[in-house]
Amino acid sequence: MSDMPSRPAGSETPPAGAGAETPPEAIKAIKLRHPWRMVLAIVLAAIAVLFIIDAAVNRPVYNWPEVGKYLFDVRVIEAAGYTLQLTIYSMVIAILLGVVLAVMRLSPNPVVKSVAWAYLWLFRGTPVYVQLVFWGLIGVIYKTIDVGIPFTEPWVSFDTGELFSYFFLAVIGLALNEAAYMAEIVRAGLLAVDKGQDEAATALGLGWWHTMSRVILPQAMRVIIPPTGNEVISMLKTTSLVTAVPFSLELFTRTSDIAAKTYQPVPMLIVASIWYLAITSILMVGQYYLEKHFAKGVDQRPAPQRPTVATSATAAVEPGELPGAVPPSNRPGGGA
């Protein structure tokens, strides 16, 4: 609709294609000035520059050479690797379990629904630090895991302390806690999908699994991914709590341990922070591409199913397009 005919403003919108005359003159307005914006920008920039200069020159406690020395220390790189592994493993488990819990919460079966609800209540209602300490003590609470018929002699018996490493317990502890939050995110995503989608898939004869995996979940992903990205980044930092298990090879605990020897806590905190920031940045890039993938067929905002408004702009029925295409030969303006 670029060809607006030159008519006085306020007249009725002309029929499309009527504007072959000269286009109207573009508006040459004097730009509105915002002097206070400029002042604010200058003040903020000045504060930032001052802070950076001060940090570089006046604060020996930062000890930048020390930061440089340890930034790529083998122990630190290994620790970053552990942190990344803890994040990825626990998030993968949490997402899968979260989907299961979300589906359980939407189940018509009251027992299934209550179990999911109770899980959420328990794992969201207690601090993750407390849960991690519990997981660390599992060897004390459950000394062995027995397989067999209850109240009879077990067939096989595992020693819990030998079976589970602290790394494994840390992953489980983080994952089970996170699953409770993921369940709510997934549930929100599933509820955001138009009910008509479910009906259309059902009417085509698709079963529950196909409807879920091909129709509902792919659309729910658009709603699920942004908060999940949030959770991944949050998880990256929550891994610093697994020292409660105790698992001590991840980034924060490892750098703290080094600092305990060098008596220089601040540079090691900076080293850890730089690594956390670097990993977060990489994760954000990944999230961007995931969001793009699942935005297929959708504009920036979720378009409501009602199509009437936007139609004429994108694909108004070109008069030449229909006659040959529609099977019955004559197509006058419709039924009546």
Next chain:
Amino acid sequence: MNAAETPMVKAEAVSKAFGSNTVLRSISLEVKRGEVLCLVGPSGSGKSTFLRCINHLETVSAGRLSVDGSLVGYRQHGDKIYELHPKDAAKQRRDIGMVFQRFNLFPHMTAVENVMLAPTLLKKGQPKGQVKARALELLARVGLADRSDYYPSQLSGGQQQRVAIARALAMEPKLMLFDEPTSALDPELVGEVLEVMKGLAKSGMTMIVVTHEMGFAREVADTLVFMDGGVVVESGDPREVLSNPQHQRTRAFLSKVL
């Protein structure tokens, strides 16, 4: 009775209640093979609910409803009636195509992917190339050969509804249900959808159409059924019913829509 004489749809005293709210009261009607039946009536008259009962999107509370000789959603063994397993109910639905008022196209798939979805998943063993060729053929049939790679959001309402018709035809149904297929469309886009439906009717498809398009009903339908308050008030030849309604309620309704 041989297969050719079995009516495609047979409803005997079908009733439906949502809790204490009775929506359908003892509906009895028959749709023969190749017949087009138009259901008209004021909103809330139960016509959409009845349509949804036919492919078991809603369950019937009383009476018998069968499609092509077999009960919808149930299985009869002697004098006992068993609920169908969801898998078998899904299988039953594959023979029944449905078109919705709001299209309900899958927005994350292109037009051709929408049409291909059900056959790809359900007709195992058919090579993908063949499924796609068939889908493109169907899109051409509804006049959208050149729009196969467009997402629903890039199509006009009329085009979306035509894709929805192609999608419903993809499983080669023996019966097509239309639930107010043109009610959500701009007036100028109604014609193209009705045209496709007329073509479908001419090709011999059995159709049940809930509609407010009396012109379409007059021209295409073999039978017109007027419903109000969950009962069939009047039915018969559409020209007959439309020009000479017998009941006061039919007359009152038609005087408002015609």
